[in-house]
Amino acid sequence: MADLDAxxxxxxxxxxxxxVFGAAFLQDTDDEIERWxxxxxxxxxxxxxxxxxLIGVAGHYDEAIALPGGVVRPVAAVTTVGVKPGHRRRGAATALMRRQLDGLRAAGVPLAALHASEGxxxxxxxxxxxxxxxxxxxxRGARFRPGAEIDEQPVRELPLERARAEFQRQHARIFPHRAGWLARDGDAWEARERMRRSAGNRPDRFALHPQGHVVYRGKPDWTGRGPNYELEIVALAAETPQAYAALWRYLLDFDLAAEVVWPKAAADEPIVHLLxxxxxxxxxxxxxxxxRLIDVAAALPARGYAAEADVVLEVSDDFCPWNAGRWRLRTAPEVAVSRTESPAQLTLDVADLAAAYLGGTTLTSLAAAGRVREHEAGALAAASRAFATDRPPNCPDAF
Known part of the structure; x- marks a missing residue:
């Protein structure tokens, strides 16, 4: 570790x-390197x-993320983290994370997010x-329940050049209300989309409804019994339940398809209740x-809360010690966070606070696993209700 310079x-x-990144994931052919x-x-x-x-690399995009309460805040979307084979288990990844988080803190970025290659x-x-x-x-052909409402306005396929502007406008209206979704605009998003579209030689298709859209890819397959295509959803968003149903009906009634798949659907995807x-x-x-909560003092008041709470959290954070200590969180009448010397009502690690931050994991479930400790009766339930959301968070974007 002492010999490594991040x-x-x-x-x-x-x-x-x-x-270097390609080698870390065994994707270092000339074509793959050029794609990255x-x-x-x-x-x-x-x-x-x-x-x-150079034995290891990492990077981040400057992005915006939707948080509970319908607010949008900056986030560092961490990506391309990798260490060359033959150089692992020597502290290279730790050095990268140390350098990155220190830099983000200095820049005033309160949150970082990533998709983990290994859990x-x-x-x-x-x-x-x-x-x-x-x-x-x-x-294909899965029937909807009786009485399901489907918007009768047509779903039309358009080329990307004609679909892009309306696609972006719809997403901008929808995403602030879906915790975990990222903004989809700017050169960085376009670059990621171009790279994704170049993978696998399966072009995206764009289908627009006046109140929603779906981006999907077809995987052709033919058997002795006929067509057996797979339709893979890349993105699907709708402004009304009826438009959502119309987009799904469009996909499920596709003649050549045998199945519709969505690798990054939400945990509570409404289509299940339509069937x-x-x-x-x-x-x-x-x-x-x-x-990752880079700055607890800035991250906690950045989101909205579902219920009133006034709780003292004792947070441990070995990697970013500036977050460690006791924090008083009040969610009403306005959200306020401050350091305090008052006795802790809950103790937890910063990673568990991050797991609960978007509302996807409840503090009560973490406590049941021994990851959160309650020191004052009622504090756990009150805090868990405050962090809860009506719908679980979801991030359908790869980065």
């Missing part, structure tokens, strides 16, 4: 970035060197699993977005 990369070193290269222009890259050799890595850096991804599969047979929807839940 720092911002110079322009001359940026050419090495894609190759455009992203370097849109992230804040850092690297860790062993002498003159055991990022907890030691204070990240907690804050949302759930639902891998959803529904067979006449809910078992037709096969669901597998996985950890989704991992969140």
């Amino acid at each position: 720092r911002e990369l110079t322009d001359a070193e940026l050419d090495e970035f894609p190759a 290269r455009p992203l370097v222009d849109h992230i804040r890259p850092i690297g860790v060197c062993d002498g003159s050799e 055991a890595i990022y907890g030691r850096y204070g990240y907690g699993p804050a949302s759930t991804s639902n891998h959803l599969e529904i067979p 006449a047979d809910p078992r037709a929807a096969r669901q597998q839940h996985f950890d989704g977005l991992w969140l």
